Amino acid sequence: MSERKAGAEAAGKVPSGNLALFDLDHTLVPFDSGMAWIRFLIRRGFLPADAEERHLAFCRLYVAGTLDIHAMHRSNMQPLLPVPRATLAQWQREFEIEMAPCIPAPSMAAVERHRANGDLCAIVTATTRLIAEPIARLFGIDELVATRPATVDGSPDAAFTGEIDGEPCFRHHKLSRVNEWLAARPGGSRTSLAEFGRSWFYSDSISDLPLLAAVSDPIAVCPDDRLRAHALQSGWPVLDWACASAGC
Structure with missing residues (x-):
């Protein structure tokens, strides 16, 4: 349990009966967390420098609307398969420390407003859980609906297979994954x-x-051109907070 959550419970905060969901990349944080993770591993000498370009190729497919998220997941996970889980957990902790200065004040304030109101808060992201967990901790958000890496026997602490467990938290599957999470x-x-x-x-x-x-x-945050047009046509709020990359 996070310190924020424990503090709220100690204060007897009454849940509001409302729900606040946040996308991660380019919404809560003004960068691609998968790229930040790859650069983190490159700096440690674990990945070659050209790993960044391979990830960029997947990002271009995402922007074009043609991304195969299963192929992207395999590419990101394959080098990690031989790494002991204890080592990965240590890398996650170090990654969290490095990402702390990259969290924008406006997005943190939005999360804090919902938390203060007693709203149930969750991050909902296509990013694999391994990468998203450290950043979720920085926001004090305990609930994370993310793309799950499959393990050899289905248990959370077993070795990874490189594949996705169930449906990716991507496109229309985000809605079904949110309802799956709520039901469970x-x-x-x-x-x-x-x-x-x-x-x-x-x-x-x-x-x-x-x-x-x-x-x-629905709230559009630093939206892409198509979402901005849809949001304006539909009368949805459009927030342009901390859209710069912050160098992370």
Whole structure:
């Protein structure tokens, strides 16, 4: 349990019955967390310098709307398969420390406003959980709906296979993965998106349109051109907070 969550419970904070969902890359943080992770591993001499260009090629496919997320996941995970899980956990902790100065104040403030209101907060991202977890901790968000790396026997601490466990948290699957997460939450009184009084989703990408359309309060953050046009036409709020890369 995070210190923020423990503090809220100690203060007897009453849940609001509302839900706040946040995309990660180019929404909460003004950069691609997968690229930040690859650069982190390059600096440690674990990956060759050309790993950055390989990742950029996948990013271009994402922008073009033709990304095969399974191929991208395999590319990111394959070099990590021989690495002991304890080593990966240490790298995650070091990555978290390096990313701390890169968290924009406006996005942190938005998370804090929802938390102060008693809203259930979660990050919903196509990024693999291994990379997203350290950044989620920086925001004090315990709930993370991300692309899950598959393991050899299905247990969370087993060796990775390089494949995706279940559906990727990507495009229309984000909506189904959110409802899957809500239905499985221990002690959760609301088991689907429709059961919340209000629900927000903050995102930068047109690929997130299915989940944006499913919440009561969709918010476009530093949106791509197609999402900006759709948001303006639909009367959705458009926030241009901390859109610069922050050098991370």
